[in-house]
Amino acid sequence: MTRWGLRVRPYPRQQPGVVVQRRPGTLVLASSDSDRRWAVNESALALWQLCDGETSREEMIDAICVLCHVNEERARADVAGTLRLFTSAGLISWTHEH
Amino acid sequence: VSLEAGADGYAAEDVGLEGLAEAARRVQAGESVIPEGMLGMLLRSLIRRRREDDAALARFNCLSRREQEVLQLMVEGLDHQQIAAKLIVSPHTARTHIQKVLEKLGVHSRIEAARFALDHDLLERFPVTSVAGDG
Numbered sequence: 001m002t003r004w005g006l007r008v009r010p011y012p013r014q015q016p017g018v019v020v021q022r023r024p025g026t027l028v029l030a031s032s033d034s035d036r037r038w039a040v041n042e043s044a045l046a047l048w049q050l051c052d053g054e055t056s057r058e059e060m061i062d063a064i065c066v067l068c069h070v071n072e073e074r075a076r077a078d079v080a081g082t083l084r085l086f087t088s089a090g091l092i093s094w095t096h097e098h
Numbered sequence: 099v100s101l102e103a104g105a106d107g108y109a110a111e112d113v114g115l116e117g118l119a120e121a122a123r124r125v126q127a128g129e130s131v132i133p134e135g136m137l138g139m140l141l142r143s144l145i146r147r148r149r150e151d152d153a154a155l156a157r158f159n160c161l162s163r164r165e166q167e168v169l170q171l172m173v174e175g176l177d178h179q180q181i182a183a184k185l186i187v188s189p190h191t192a193r194t195h196i197q198k199v200l201e202k203l204g205v206h207s208r209i210e211a212a213r214f215a216l217d218h219d220l221l222e223r224f225p226v227t228s229v230a231g232d233g
Contacts, residue, residue, distance in 0.1 A: 046138035063144045
């Protein structure tokens with residue numbers, strides 16, 4: 001994506017109306033608009049919580065590398081894959097306004 | 099901060115001895131141990147700290163080499179007369195350098211400036227080489 005000839009990095013943002021439900025042994029992202037539910041693990045939930053429209057994918061990757069002691073290639077693949085799933089499930093949108 | 103510094107795990111204070119032993123076993127097995135529900139908060143805290151460090155570095159980079167040296171001497175606890183003597187400049191010039199450093203870092207005192215440098219490890223990460231006597 002380019003704007004005025006500059007490369008613009010998009011920022012993932014949670015879709016409104018999606019809430020976290022913690023049940024014993026299960027984490028669920030639930031859409032109040034559509035009654036759809038997605039079971040997620042702790043890592044996916046943590047990533048979803050970072051989708052605030054202000055945190056870049058690169059910041060997420062960097063933090064995961066440091067905190068989880070994984071190499072950049074693995075963190076990049078995990079973050080990209082999870083955000084792709086969130087996008088296709090309609091759990092996040094992408095903003096270029098920053 | 100401890101995880102950023104290389105710690106392999108984080109145990110909450112209510113984890114108990116058994117939980118601590120389990121965490122130690124997992125770390126020994128090569129895992130990084132983060133209590134359930136804390137990963138998001140820790141990631142956010144780490145990202146916030148990285149942003150603060152980046153902002154601090156941007157301010158530090160606005161200092162001239164001489165001003166960085168003055169900051170180093172402030173961290174060592176020198177007053178303006180000692181800084182003047184160390185740099186072989188007049189006390190007036192030393193005061194001017196100090197004032198510039200405070201302005202550029204957005205702080206109000208030598209102590210605040212020293213704390214700013216220490217909090218963000220600026221002089222550890224970017225050591226200043228001496229340029230004594232060139233004003």
